[in-house]
Amino acid sequence: MDSLHIFAPATVANVAAGFDILGFALNAPGDEITIRKTDTPGITIHNKTEFASMPLAPEKNTAGVALQAYLQHLGSEHGFEITFLKKIKPGSGIGSSAASSAAAVFGANELLGRPLERKDLVQFAMQGEKLASGSAHADNVAPALMGGFVLVRSYNPLDLVTIPVPENLYASVIHPQIELKTEDSRRVLRKQILLKDAVVQWGNTAGLIAGLFKGDYELIGRSLQDVIIEPIRSLLIPGFESIKTAALQAGALGCSISGSGPSIFTLSTSEATAQTVAKAMQQMCSQQGIESEIHVSPINTQGPRIVQ
Amino acid sequence: MDSLHIFAPATVANVAAGFDILGFALNAPGDEITIRKTDTPGITIHNKTEFASMPLAPEKNTAGVALQAYLQHLGSEHGFEITFLKKIKPGSGIGSSAASSAAAVFGANELLGRPLERKDLVQFAMQGEKLASGSAHADNVAPALMGGFVLVRSYNPLDLVTIPVPENLYASVIHPQIELKTEDSRRVLRKQILLKDAVVQWGNTAGLIAGLFKGDYELIGRSLQDVIIEPIRSLLIPGFESIKTAALQAGALGCSISGSGPSIFTLSTSEATAQTVAKAMQQMCSQQGIESEIHVSPINTQGPRIVQ
Numbered sequence: 001m002d003s004l005h006i007f008a009p010a011t012v013a014n015v016a017a018g019f020d021i022l023g024f025a026l027n028a029p030g031d032e033i034t035i036r037k038t039d040t041p042g043i044t045i046h047n048k049t050e051f052a053s054m055p056l057a058p059e060k061n062t063a064g065v066a067l068q069a070y071l072q073h074l075g076s077e078h079g080f081e082i083t084f085l086k087k088i089k090p091g092s093g094i095g096s097s098a099a100s101s102a103a104a105v106f107g108a109n110e111l112l113g114r115p116l117e118r119k120d121l122v123q124f125a126m127q128g129e130k131l132a133s134g135s136a137h138a139d140n141v142a143p144a145l146m147g148g149f150v151l152v153r154s155y156n157p158l159d160l161v162t163i164p165v166p167e168n169l170y171a172s173v174i175h176p177q178i179e180l181k182t183e184d185s186r187r188v189l190r191k192q193i194l195l196k197d198a199v200v201q202w203g204n205t206a207g208l209i210a211g212l213f214k215g216d217y218e219l220i221g222r223s224l225q226d227v228i229i230e231p232i233r234s235l236l237i238p239g240f241e242s243i244k245t246a247a248l249q250a251g252a253l254g255c256s257i258s259g260s261g262p263s264i265f266t267l268s269t270s271e272a273t274a275q276t277v278a279k280a281m282q283q284m285c286s287q288q289g290i291e292s293e294i295h296v297s298p299i300n301t302q303g304p305r306i307v308q
Numbered sequence: 309m310d311s312l313h314i315f316a317p318a319t320v321a322n323v324a325a326g327f328d329i330l331g332f333a334l335n336a337p338g339d340e341i342t343i344r345k346t347d348t349p350g351i352t353i354h355n356k357t358e359f360a361s362m363p364l365a366p367e368k369n370t371a372g373v374a375l376q377a378y379l380q381h382l383g384s385e386h387g388f389e390i391t392f393l394k395k396i397k398p399g400s401g402i403g404s405s406a407a408s409s410a411a412a413v414f415g416a417n418e419l420l421g422r423p424l425e426r427k428d429l430v431q432f433a434m435q436g437e438k439l440a441s442g443s444a445h446a447d448n449v450a451p452a453l454m455g456g457f458v459l460v461r462s463y464n465p466l467d468l469v470t471i472p473v474p475e476n477l478y479a480s481v482i483h484p485q486i487e488l489k490t491e492d493s494r495r496v497l498r499k500q501i502l503l504k505d506a507v508v509q510w511g512n513t514a515g516l517i518a519g520l521f522k523g524d525y526e527l528i529g530r531s532l533q534d535v536i537i538e539p540i541r542s543l544l545i546p547g548f549e550s551i552k553t554a555a556l557q558a559g560a561l562g563c564s565i566s567g568s569g570p571s572i573f574t575l576s577t578s579e580a581t582a583q584t585v586a587k588a589m590q591q592m593c594s595q596q597g598i599e600s601e602i603h604v605s606p607i608n609t610q611g612p613r614i615v616q
Contacts, residue, residue, distance in 0.1 A: 161514075193501060198510075199327060199329060205514050209521075210471060
């Protein structure tokens with residue numbers, strides 16, 4: 001087989017108390033590409049999505065950079081042609097660039113007979129993140145490639161740990177239609193934090209991991225707190241506090257910023273609650289005069305997949 | 309029954325990346341007391357240990373303060389007579405005051421027909437910690453009362469989470485015979501830390517919790533790193549780096565300061581390795597011209613117990 005149609009999932013990074021070290025994947029939305037193996041070297045990229053702004057030069061395209069890093073590692077002589085069919089809206093904060101990189105390296109790895117395991121693809125997809133945001137983060141690309149919740153225990157060396165996904169855990173994500181650049185979201189953060197806040201934070205990080213292992217929804221909810229990043233970044237998202245309050249009142253276990261925003265995520269224990277939560281958030285966002293998109297999804301445990 | 313003989317375990321707090329939020333209990337050493345219920349109110353304390361310095365006035369004794377808080381909560385009219393038989397060496401950094409408080413409230417709770425669960429006794433034992441160190445920490449008293457590894461997810465409200473103990477996990481503890489006051493160990497810490505260090509720390513906190521749930525000894529070992537507290541506090545412990553290196557070379561999974569020191573703990577996957585590690589640490593300590601005591605123990609999963 002020389003050509004595949006690939007889906008790669010959107011992802012929620014940080015997950016409240018897990019800044020830069022934790023993320024999970026969604027069943028929807030996601031990126032869809034076709035990827036074709038060619039006999040002549042070189043990467044060609046086509047764009048059939050609604051987003052015209054995508055750079056097509058491989059060295060300026062996240063998927064192109066990720067795929068190039070992968071091929072260099074293997075010493076492969078093959079070329080690839082990628083056609084983007086569907087794209088997560090760029091700048092949403094739910095891993096748009098990560099999904100593209102994941103789709104490309106996953107697809108190429110399948111077409112080459114799976115020389116590497118999924119976990120080992122993460123390092124190449126991280127190169128796409130470096131292009132997109134200036135730093136090679138793994139908290140979106142790791143769950144985009146591996147599915148479920150993934151802990152990035154360490155970056156140097158890269159140490160990825162899969163965390164179990166409790167049954168009946170649903171995410172609701174709202175994407176307020178405002179522009180928020182990842183570099184601005186990073187720039188507002190303070191370089192120094194209070195030790196006493198850090199203690200609260202790693203208590204919640206540990207609580208969230210324990211809650212996921214135990215399948216203890218109440219513990220997950222109590223641990224979905226971020227006392228370090230959210231208080232600063234939320235200032236860049238108009239109406240954040242009222243949207244969060246609406247989500248919690250509608251039954252969400254917890255609520256925080258997805259990645260560097262502006263999307264906001266929640267977790268709930270049923271699809272019905274997750275739908276109610278999404279609508280409550282959208283209504284509150286609308287009251288601020290801001291249009292939004294909502295997504296409701298179980299946690300994706302599969303990562304990228306071949307679309308038949 | 310009006311009188312009981314109680315053992316309460318020593319504990320290791322912080323556990324590298326879990327500063328102020330994580331601790332575990334040891335089978336040995338520990339405190340031993342007899343506790344007798346009397347019909348007239350008031351707490352009387354006797355000292356039959358080798359440590360003459362223990363204050364006997366209940367309001368100045370950690371166990372007395374903890375027991376008083378417990379009795380006030382219940383509105384009990386009973387009095388209690390406590391006799392300390394064995395005591396963990398004070399100032400060792402393995403929860404000497406916590407063991408005393410735990411033994412007292414556990415014993416009284418048994419003699420009163422167990423009106424409260426163990427978890428609910430922690431808040432009273434914390435009052436003993438407040439007397440001992442100036443702040444009501446739970447990372448020693450919680451495992452001293454509940455056994456195993458206990459996560460203090462939050463202090464306000466108090467939220468305690470039991471973490472599973474993998475089989476065949478052994479602790480080695482070395483207590484260099486130097487004086488190090490808890491308040492000094494607290495005072496040297498910086499109030500502000502770098503966000504990038506905090507990210508490394510909560511990656512390791514999360515990794516340690518995941519490793520304990522998975523029973524993944526290698527992950528536990530990789531996660532036993534403290535980039536915030538240990539680099540500062542270790543300066544107060546002569547030869548710390550060489551003792552740690554000796555422990556790791558002897559096969560320990562990881563090594564860090566126990567509580568606020570000066571004791572140093574390690575974890576190993578067999579009793580034989582834990583013994584070898586303890587001896588290697590003691591030899592290195594001796595090379596610095598410092599006497600030491602060593603303890604090797606499985607993780608205590610029971611908490612306090614009645615000695616028959």
